[in-house]
Amino acid sequence: MGQITMATTLTSPHSLEEFLKLPEEKPALEFFDHRIYQKPMPRRRHSILQFEISSAINQIAKPAKIAYAFPELRCTFAGRSIVPDIVVLLWEHIEFGSDGEPRDDVLISPDWMIEILSPEKNSGWVIRKILFSLEQGGQLGWLVDPGDCSVVAFFPDRLPKSLQGSDPLPVLSGIPWPISADQLFDWLKMSV
Secondary structure (H helix, E strand, O other), X not given: OOOOXXXXXXXXXXXXXXXXXXOOOOOOEEEEOOEEEEOOOOOHHHHHHHHHHHHHHHHHHOOOOOEEEEEOOOEEEOOEEEOOOEEEEEXXXXXXXXXXXXXXXXXXXOOEEEEXXXXXXXXXXXXXXXXXXXXXXOOEEEEEEOOOOEEEEEOOOOOOEEEEOOOEOOOOOOOOOOOEHHHHHHOOOOOO
């Protein structure tokens, strides 16, 4: 398959079933509104935030079996297949096999979808994915912007909220993680 960019679509639309038969690529391909998009390759700040956010959530939520944060996990639901930067699933929404291991395929909307903006990402495209996830049963979405140290929080039942500085960030109900926007972006200050 040729190079696919965020704004480029294939010449002939594929069905979700056809898309899911394609081999996985890096960066990941996503299927949304009968178009195939390729995620941009993450850069350093993106990778740091993706790792630190996932790790912090899992340190708190995994031992108590509240939730688990998965980086770059494919979610296929409601005719779309997306790969958010971080997918947080409540424990009761993680399907386990008889061996106690989680099943590979996620066929529901993320409970909490986190996207980290990078210069190559189109914010409108990312917002559409977050809003669609919320329409399909998601509870929370974050759009993390390292460029201006802000987080826009999206909710299924009210307007989004832009948060910066000492503003506390909303998290999924049941996860005891008090964190502010400043604390989140402090992870980027590695040489201080």
